[in-house]
Amino acid sequence: MDFQLNEEQKMLKKMVHDFAEKELRDKVAGWEARGERLPREYVKKMADLGLLGLCLPVEYGGQGRTAFEAILAIEELARVSHLCASPVFEANVGPVKVIEQFGTEEQKRKYLPPVCRGDSMVSVAMTEPEAGSALTDLATRAVLDGDYYIVNGQKRFISGGGESDVYVVYVRLSEQKGARGIGGLIVEKGTPGFSFGKQEQFMGLRGMASCDLFFDNCRVPKENLVVKEGEFRKLMLAFDLERCGNATICLGIAQGALEAAMEYSQQRKQWGKEICEFQAIQFMLAEMAMKVEAARLLIYRAVVNAGAGLPSPLEASLAKCFANQMVREVTAMAVQIHGGYGYSKEYPVERMMRDGWGWGIAGGTIEIQRITIASQLLGRRFDQRR
Numbered sequence: 309m310d311f312q313l314n315e316e317q318k319m320l321k322k323m324v325h326d327f328a329e330k331e332l333r334d335k336v337a338g339w340e341a342r343g344e345r346l347p348r349e350y351v352k353k354m355a356d357l358g359l360l361g362l363c364l365p366v367e368y369g370g371q372g373r374t375a376f377e378a379i380l381a382i383e384e385l386a387r388v389s390h391l392c393a394s395p396v397f398e399a400n401v402g403p404v405k406v407i408e409q410f411g412t413e414e415q416k417r418k419y420l421p422p423v424c425r426g427d428s429m430v431s432v433a434m435t436e437p438e439a440g441s442a443l444t445d446l447a448t449r450a451v452l453d454g455d456y457y458i459v460n461g462q463k464r465f466i467s468g469g470g471e472s473d474v475y476v477v478y479v480r481l482s483e484q485k486g487a488r489g490i491g492g493l494i495v496e497k498g499t500p501g502f503s504f505g506k507q508e509q510f511m512g513l514r515g516m517a518s519c520d521l522f523f524d525n526c527r528v529p530k531e532n533l534v535v536k537e538g539e540f541r542k543l544m545l546a547f548d549l550e551r552c553g554n555a556t557i558c559l560g561i562a563q564g565a566l567e568a569a570m571e572y573s574q575q576r577k578q579w580g581k582e583i584c585e586f587q588a589i590q591f592m593l594a595e596m597a598m599k600v601e602a603a604r605l606l607i608y609r610a611v612v613n614a615g616a617g618l619p620s621p622l623e624a625s626l627a628k629c630f631a632n633q634m635v636r637e638v639t640a641m642a643v644q645i646h647g648g649y650g651y652s653k654e655y656p657v658e659r660m661m662r663d664g665w666g667w668g669i670a671g672g673t674i675e676i677q678r679i680t681i682a683s684q685l686l687g688r689r690f691d692q693r694r
């Protein structure tokens with residue numbers, strides 16, 4: 309077992325670190341205050357640096373590296389802001405992976421190269437108003453009619469909603485109940501019958517698009533079926549990589565909060581000395597560092613073990629669940645170390661705390677991850693309905 313990055317990985321990490329520090333850091337507070345999206349010019353720069361499609365195959369415009377390299381890049385960008393990490397997240401470990409792993413050759417040729425060039429974003433649409441944690445209750449229906457699926461239904465809280473060009477939509481393809489009837493359909497923005505609701509106003513993650521999707525007799529070409537009925541498991545397997553990406557954004561945010569707290573505690577003086585000289589502050593810093601490092605190891609293990617494929621559900625859930633809790637605790641301690649200034653928008657840690665919170669809801673809540681972990685440990689399924 310080797311805990312060192314190789315030379316190429318070190319170079320990649322440094323390159324992304326420098327890009328984030330030099331080009332993004334001083335603009336983040338303004339984007340957040342105005343609730344702005346990450347300007348397209350930076351998405352294009354990320355594409356030029358090869359960060360979009362880092363772990364997508366070379367023949368579709370990617371870099372052909374493993375998801376671990378993508379994770380290293382996401383961590384460095386999230387250290388500055390979730391907004392900076394989001395294009396690299398979406399273009400490597402997001403639903404684009406469903407297309408790469410399970411799509412037809414035509415689908416891969418059509419949808420992957422624009423993602424790598426920064427010309428297209430892919431979102432995942434699973435959640436519905438009445439199907440959140442109980443995802444397999446989803447009711448959005450796709451009925452085959454000649455060469456088209458006719459889609460009707462509504463999706464909720466879709467990250468990238470309204471902004472993304474392509475949506476991997478979980479749909480019910482037959483009357484079969486539960487997971488058995490569910491498959492995945494690629495729906496392009498602009499398809500007649502497909503529209504968007506108002507943008508969400510979340511507590512954090514400002515600048516990230518999110519809204520409801522509406523399908524009203526939306527006609528989707530039948531060749532857009534990416535995962536057929538009865539293969540719900542495939543959708544979930546690909547989603548385990550997205551969960552590692554979610555965990556990595558938590559890791560990056562928490563690392564950023566730890567660094568901010570370390571710096572502040574060595575500048576701020578009370579009682580005539582730097583506050584880092586108080587044991588209470590030292591204990592908080594030590595606690596933060598332990599949690600950040602533990603999350604990093606869980607994430608790295610899950611992703612390194614995945615190689616060029618997909619992670620094990622147990623390792624992905626352990627990493628996500630731990631990192632989701634960890635970022636809430638670490639950012640809260642960072643706010644505490646900053647005293648009243650931490651509670652002020654003049655300092656970045658309150659933003660980190662708000663941004664960090666949402667990831668323990670997105671991608672399956674902390675509670676649902678715990679159920680998955682127990683189920684994997686015991687080798688049993690626990691029916692939540694009985």
Ligand SMILES: Cc1cc2nc3c(=O)[nH]c(=O)nc-3n(C[C@H](O)[C@H](O)[C@H](O)COP(=O)(O)OP(=O)(O)OC[C@H]3O[C@@H](n4cnc5c(N)ncnc54)[C@H](O)[C@@H]3O)c2cc1C
Pocket residue numbers: 431432433434435439440441442464465466467468510513666667669670671672673674675676679692
């Ligand atoms: C920032 C953000 C981004 C998101 N992005 C997307 C996206 O891109 N695509 C998408 O499809 N969805 C997205 N979601 C939706 C997200 O996946 C759901 O919000 C989540 O799965 C929970 O569903 P719910 O909100 O309906 O809560 P509910 O399922 O109603 O849960 C409410 C509470 O009950 C708990 N609970 C539910 N069932 C159980 C149980 N069996 N045992 C114990 N506790 C339980 C939950 O853990 C939670 O605490 C996003 C959400 C957020 C906040």
